[in-house]
Amino acid sequence: MTETTDVLAAVRERVDPTPAERERLAETAARLVERAEDAIAELSVEADVVRVGSTARGTWVRGDRDIDVFVRFQPTLERAELERYGLHVGNDVLPEGHEEYAEHPYVKGEFEGYDVDLVPCYDVDSARDIRSAVDRTPFHTEYLDARLTDELAADVRVFKQFLKGIGAYGSDLKTRGFSGYLSELLVVEYGGFEAVMEAAADAWQPPVHLDPEDHADASFDDPLVVIDPTDPERNVAAVVSAANVARLQHYARRFREDPREAYFFPEPRDPLDAAAVRERLAERGTHALAVRFDDDALLGLVEDERYPQLRRSLDGLVRGLENHGFEVLRGDTWSAETAVLVCELSVAELPDVERHRGPPVSVGEHAAGFYGKYADDPEVTGPYIDGGRYVVERERDVTTAREFAERKLASVALGKRLASLVENGDYEVYAGAEVGALAAEFGVEFADYFDPRP
Amino acid sequence: MTETTDVLAAVRERVDPTPAERERLAETAARLVERAEDAIAELSVEADVVRVGSTARGTWVRGDRDIDVFVRFQPTLERAELERYGLHVGNDVLPEGHEEYAEHPYVKGEFEGYDVDLVPCYDVDSARDIRSAVDRTPFHTEYLDARLTDELAADVRVFKQFLKGIGAYGSDLKTRGFSGYLSELLVVEYGGFEAVMEAAADAWQPPVHLDPEDHADASFDDPLVVIDPTDPERNVAAVVSAANVARLQHYARRFREDPREAYFFPEPRDPLDAAAVRERLAERGTHALAVRFDDDALLGLVEDERYPQLRRSLDGLVRGLENHGFEVLRGDTWSAETAVLVCELSVAELPDVERHRGPPVSVGEHAAGFYGKYADDPEVTGPYIDGGRYVVERERDVTTAREFAERKLASVALGKRLASLVENGDYEVYAGAEVGALAAEFGVEFADYFDPRP
Known part of the structure; x- marks a missing residue:
């Protein structure tokens, strides 16, 4: 146990914000709130300003620089008015900012070195009455503020860093992992980081169902279900993939058996070069096939739109290959400057x-x-x-994997943007050793691919 | 219809025994019966002599030279005595004959150019009281004798020749087709050859169930069920494979659409030579694998014992290959001077x-x-x-088909004799173009394989 204590102490040493960092953040946040209140005062509208998110709750990990400020308007306000007032306040507070759009527009910008979101929402009586998802956020902060002791907040930071280390942190659609709010709920619900580890390691049998307020009012078909304490109809863990639930279980067991700082701060992978990729393929005796897209319409999509399309397209490619008799050993999809679907096949060619x-x-x-x-x-x-x-x-209609990618790709289910690119022949096919060329852009991804961690 | 009538007349011209053939057979059979009766008279035992089979019922196809003579003993006779007396009579009648063994021993031999079986059986009151399968045979002849007019007997000959032509005649375990008795029952039941064709072409939906005497006393899980009119617990068609039922249906439809003598007398296949086999494999882009056995213990087995073992072994080989990741396009097993299991695979090699x-x-x-x-x-x-x-x-445990055959064959389900040969490594493996060498022995089988008919 001492070993665990030592490791956790060392992790806290790296993730707890420094006193200076806390102080600076508090001052900056106060100035932001004040600027927002001043901007509201100039309008003939009733509204208040609240801070939300991890920096409001003291659960941020050292170095995070996100401040979320919400402006709450009365529910009687028309939505168009709310948007107009919201943007007005946002642009006043963050004159260098720009507008972004979630369920409704908000302003994002830098302020004294922090990344600030200034978001308008409705001041509803309870999370059940929300008009849009952002209206729920202040309730989360309220719920957690009442329960997060300093010790639990420290454990939240440790847990978040653990999730980052194992690659399961973030509710974005690329990661499909644990959100900050979900991490906080789990630590509060189980009573600490080690208690979360124990539950995940030994007790969880997906589908896992947690309902802190015992008020669930819907059923969910997800591997992990954590009913939002502020909304009985919402699963906070809806986005978490089965793989990420399993990943947490796996590493929780590893950590409990052999506590090591390395789980929190893994060594980054060295990228493979083209020759190394070709060598690994030759050792495995497999045949690689990649389809590469280099189009602004696709690459300009935000990740939350791009990755679901890439994954859907990868599934379509794999199913298509298998329907044409090509066994697929594994597939993956990556995106950086370009986007690729990569498959590894048992054979390059099938009989006539x-x-x-x-x-x-x-x-x-x-x-x-x-x-x-x-x-x-x-x-x-x-x-x-x-x-x-x-x-x-x-x-046989197609006898080589390359031929499939060149002639049949349009026949499989693809994400929307990819479908139109494929329709126009606007993609490149790499087969066998040619795939090595992709290492210039995806060397780290190849390193992960050939030596995958759980 | 005239066309059909013409074809059938032409077929009858070729399958009806000539008057001279009938006369000679009648005389020979009479002499055989007389010799058998004389032999019985020398013994102090009660028995009678009956002729059975197609030559007794006038349903043989021209050129058939089988005469079956049964000696019926009283059921009170001990089995050992029956066997002793039976062989005594058999050896007296067929001094050049030899003993064979079905459920009990009998004598087989040539007599005046005919192949004669002289079989002892029990003279039971009904087919339900039989002690062994041969006791049933005289009842079949009795049942059919009462129903076969000359015209129906002629139609039986036509139907048998049709079944021979399409490769579905014979209840041996190599063919798994229609026995002579079954052919006769179908013609009698439907009232003629064309009526059988019509039923098979249009009405049969396997499982097909026929019960001429409407007395079935058991249920059967076979594609074709014809309850024996002399035994309510027996399916006369139990041995007929689903493929042979389908084959009859297929060719019945063909014949009705386009009546041709060729269905009855198909051209024999020209054998392929080694080069032709290799060429066909190259065209198809497939990889052949053959396992060849050249052992007297296996090849000395009668076909009814050998073929089930070969088929079981082929199934085991195919399943084994598939379990190891090799897709099998088709397989077959042939036996002549040697015995082979042949498979055609999609690929020769799988990744490491x-x-x-x-x-x-x-x-x-x-x-x-x-x-x-x-x-x-x-x-x-x-x-x-x-x-x-x-x-x-x-x-991967094995990456090539050859390696599988060389190292893993003992792990699959094989027929008994083949299992011990494989255990001792007493077999040869041919892979890819090497399989061409088997054309010397199996050239006709390869011709059938590469250009299969229904």
């Missing part, structure tokens, strides 16, 4: 013939139709009878 | 790695065991997490 099973001979017209279609086709072997069915061996 | 899915990470001990087994194995990629499960990519 494929087996095609027809109907049972007994099903009169259907059987006669099948027989008639193939009986006089000199390209076809058969029809012959296997069991009680007609079978033919006919020419 | 294979995916191995472990348990869900959540299932504590099992998951920990899997992780522990592979975590420090430098030969293994992973464990990583996919969905909620551990996955590793580990070295």
Whole structure:
């Protein structure tokens, strides 16, 4: 246990904000609130200003520089008015900022070295009455403020860093991991970082169901369900993938068996170069296939829109290859300057013939139709009878993986932007050792791919 | 219809025995019966002599030279006595004959150019009281004698020739087709050859159930069920494979659409030579694998014992290959001077790695065991997490089809004799173009294989 204590102390040493950092943040946040209140005063509207998020709750990890300021308007205000007033206040507070759009517009900008979101919302009576998702946020802060002791806040920081270290932190659609709010809820619910580790390691049997306020009012089909204490109809963990739940369970067990700082701060991977990628493929005896997109319309999408499309397209590619007889060992999708779908196949080439099973001979017209279609086709072997069915061996539509990617990609289910790029032939295919060329951009991803961690 | 009538007349011209053939057979059969009766008279035992089979019922196809003579003893006779008397009579009648063994011994031999079986059986009151399968045979002849007009007997000959032509005649375990008795029952039941064709073409929906005497006293799980009119517990068609039922349906439809003598007397296939086999494989882009056995213990087995073992072994080989990741397009087994199992595979070689899915990470001990087994194995990629499960990519046990046949054949389900041959390494493996060498022995089988008919 001393070992665990030592490791956690060392982690806290790295993740707890310094006193100077706290002080500076408090001062900056106070100035922001004041500027917002001044801006409201200039308008003939009733509103108050609240801080939300981890820097409001003291659960931020050293070095985080996000300050979230919400301006709450009365629910009687028209939405168009709320947006107009909200942007007005935002632009007043953050004159260098720019507008972004979630459910409604808000202003994002830098202020004294901090990244600030200035978000308008409605001041509803309870989280059940919200008009948009952001209205819920102040309730989260209220709920947690009442429960987070200094010790629990410190454990939240440790837990967040653990999730970052294992690659499971963040509710963005690339990561599909644990949000900050979810991390805080888990620490509060179990009573500390080590208690979360113990539960994840030993007790969790997905689907895991937690309901701190015992008020669930909906059912969810997710591997992890944590009912929002401020909203009985919401699963705070809805975005968390099965893999990330398993990942937390795995590393929680590892940590409890052998506590090490390295789980919190893993060594970054050295990128592989093209030669190394080709060497690894040769060792494995597999055949790689990659499809690469280099188009602004796709790459300009925010990650939360781009990754779901890339994943959907990867699934389509894998299913398409498998439907055409190519066994896929593994696939992945990466995006940086360009976006790629990468698959590793068992074989590069399939025979010229494929087996095609027809109907049972007994099903009169259907059987006669099948027989008639193939009986006089000199390209076809058969029809012959296997069991009680007609079978033919006919020419395979595509015999190489490259050919599939070049000719059949449009026939699989793809994300929307990718579908139109494929439609126009606006993509490049890399097959076999050619895939090595992608290492220039995705060397770290290849390193992860060939030596994957849980 | 005239066309059909013409074709059938032409077929009858070729299958009806000539008057001279009938006369000669009648005389020979009479002499055989007389000799058998004389032999019985020398023994102090009560018995009578009956002729059975197609030559007794006038349903043989021209050129058939089988005469079956049964000696019926009283059921009170001990089995050992029956066997002794039976062989005594058999050896008296067929002094040049030899003993064979079905359920009990009988004598087989040539007599005046005919192949004669002289079989002892019990003279029971009904087919339900039989002590062994041969006791039933005289009842079949009695049943059919009462129903076969000359016209129906002629139609039986036509139907038998049709079944021969399409490769579905014979209840032996190589063919798994229609026996002579079954052919006769179908013609009698439907009232003629064309009526059988019509039923098979249009009405049959396997499982097909026929019960001429409407007395079935058991249920059967076969594609064609024809309850024996002399035994309510027996399916006369039990041995008929689903493929042969489908084959009859297929060719019945063909014949009705386009009546041709060729269905009855197909052209024999020209054998392929080694070069042709290699060429066909190259065209198809497939990889052949054959296992050849050249051992007297296997090849000395009668076909009814050998073929089930060969088929079972082929199934085992195919399943084994598929379990090791090799897709099998088609397989077959042939036997002549040697015996072979032949498979045609999509690929010759698989990658060095294979995916191995472990348990869900959540299932504590099992998951920990899997992780522990592979975590420090430098030969293994992973464990990583996919969905909620551990996955590793580990070295594939066999990467080529040849290696499978050489190293893993003993691990699959094989027929008994083949299992011991494989155990001792007493077999040869042919892979890829090498398989061409088997054309010297199996040239016709290869011709059928590469251009299969229904």
